[in-house]
Amino acid sequence: MLKLENINITFNKNTANERKALQHIDLDVADGDFVTVIGSNGAGKSTLMNVISGSYEADTGKIFLDGKNITHLKEHQRARTIGRLFQDPLRGTAPNMTIEENLGLAYSRGKRRSLTIGIRKKDVSVFRERLKELDLGLEDRMKMPVGLLSGGQRQALTLLMATIVTPKLLLLDEHTAALDPKTAEKVMRITDKIVKENALTTLMITHNISNAIEYGNKTIVMSQGKLLLTIEGEQRANMTVEKLMKLYSDTAEDELSDKMILQE
Ligand SMILES: Nc1ncnc2c1ncn2[C@@H]1O[C@H](COP(=O)(O)OP(=O)(O)OP(=O)(O)O)[C@@H](O)[C@H]1O
Numbered sequence: 001m002l003k004l005e006n007i008n009i010t011f012n013k014n015t016a017n018e019r020k021a022l023q024h025i026d027l028d029v030a031d032g033d034f035v036t037v038i039g040s041n042g043a044g045k046s047t048l049m050n051v052i053s054g055s056y057e058a059d060t061g062k063i064f065l066d067g068k069n070i071t072h073l074k075e076h077q078r079a080r081t082i083g084r085l086f087q088d089p090l091r092g093t094a095p096n097m098t099i100e101e102n103l104g105l106a107y108s109r110g111k112r113r114s115l116t117i118g119i120r121k122k123d124v125s126v127f128r129e130r131l132k133e134l135d136l137g138l139e140d141r142m143k144m145p146v147g148l149l150s151g152g153q154r155q156a157l158t159l160l161m162a163t164i165v166t167p168k169l170l171l172l173d174e175h176t177a178a179l180d181p182k183t184a185e186k187v188m189r190i191t192d193k194i195v196k197e198n199a200l201t202t203l204m205i206t207h208n209i210s211n212a213i214e215y216g217n218k219t220i221v222m223s224q225g226k227l228l229l230t231i232e233g234e235q236r237a238n239m240t241v242e243k244l245m246k247l248y249s250d251t252a253e254d255e256l257s258d259k260m261i262l263q264e
């Protein structure tokens with residue numbers, strides 16, 4: 001489904017601030033895989049997502065999505081089939097537009113239909129059903145501007161928007177990190193439900209090690225721009241937070257960041 005071949009990206013080349021953010025990254029993600037991504041600060045996790053989404057162009061290497069070479073496709077072209085969420089709940093929704101209007105925009109993604117036609121009655125009932133599944137009571141507030149929602153409600157809505165037209169790939173960059181622990185857990189459960197129900201191929205960066213083991217079917221560990229470990233199958237089934245931290249310190253040259261360790 002997603003294939004990365006020898007991806008390299010260096011920032012500020014030939015300056016004192018040169019930074020090899022991604023080095024020789026090869027990655028194969030199968031259809032329906034839910035991959036969790038962990039690593040220390042500056043390991044290159046967000047850069048990896050930026051390269052996949054087309055926000056950054058890699059210096060070398062190739063990217064294939066669903067058998068198609070997307071290496072040189074522009075970000076907005078890739079956005080038709082790649083859904084993305086960030087840490088900041090303010091990104092991804094238009095605050096002055098209502099819940100219904102935001103969903104309408106997301107629903108028209110990839111379709112030829114003009115936005116000016118507005119939201120059809122049939123669509124509104126689809127939105128209401130999907131909002132109900134979030135179990136946040138948003139289905140009764142569809143005319144409310146999104147700016148009035150809490151961070152957690154907004155992330156849940158953004159998730160719905162990113163998946164209402166089934167994407168080929170879903171990229172989640174610490175999308176629960178700015179939420180309080182209880183809300184983060186709720187958004188995580190909603191995420192898992194949506195991913196499973198739609199069998200979405202997903203990459204999720206998290207600094208929560210137990211989430212990284214609990215959710216998904218594969219974990220990749222990054223350090224200093226490199227893909228350090230891939231954990232799957234039986235090894236993953238028997239993985240614990242302690243074992244993973246030990247594995248990291250035995251393999252990596254740097255330390256796991258405090259924010260990951262303090263989670264536990
Ligand atoms: N646009 C950019 N220009 C220059 N340097 C960059 C840019 N984007 C990322 N970097 C650098 O590349 C390295 C990898 O950054 P990246 O954001 O991918 O790390 P990360 O693993 O997501 O870390 P964190 O856990 O802190 O989010 C860092 O040293 C960062 O400073």
Ligand SMILES: [Mg+2]
Nearest residue numbers: 045046047173
């Ligand atoms: Mg990051």
